Amino acid sequence: MEVVIAPAEELAVLAADAIEALLRRRSDAVLGLATGSSPLKVYDELARRHAEEGLSFAQARGFMLDEYVGLDAEHPERYRNVIATEIAERVRWPAEQVQGPDGLAADLPAACAAYEEAIEAAGGVDLQILGIGTDGHIAFNEPGSSLASRTRIKTLTRQTRVDNARFFDGDVEKVPTHCLTQGLGTIMDARHLVLLATGRQKAEAVHQLVEGPVSALWPATVMQLHPHATVLVDEAAASRLQLADYYRQTYASKPSWQGL
Structure with a gap:
């Protein structure tokens, strides 16, 4: 696992660099798309590169991490709509090439199985963008x-619903209780995992992710078992890391050609 500690704007550029390098190498690459606040600066940078430098998503495929169950098709917080607004429409990514689990399916287990397929x-x-709760x-x-x-149906914890209430006018009761989500095994099948985290509120989760024991109590710790996992954090999110100086030294000594 590689840990990079840098300002949030630099982290977004690094993640976008990895995505651009992949797309330049393979125009039909498959990207894993996350929602929430963590990837927004990455999407902004990719949209800029599309508009100013011609970065193309025309042949790429995209798969979303998750979706709320039961939100109306036109609801602005339905993740399919969020991804369309935040990245797909901004880079002229053909809608049929970006998929998500169907949170409105009559048969949710069948929808999950179909998504895995x-x-x-x-x-x-090829490259999965991640945030962390x-x-x-x-x-x-x-x-x-x-x-x-x-991929399966999950019940959201009260804390997750409280954290996400900011997207629902601050009303936790408007946040759906259920979702469809890629499983940890599904996520681990991606060839490169790139996780972004900023802010002191993420510091304990980042500490556990990088330096804690692998445990279902902290689900992200499964990433320690991945052969190509990159963790991009700002100083606040890195504030609980015991080996922060080592991570800084390692990244400072990294060959410029290596990338993420």
């Missing part, structure tokens, strides 16, 4: 999730 049929995810969840894999889990 779609990811597999696309050849798997204050309780250590990635996607909507709450504490206690199986480290081998696949």
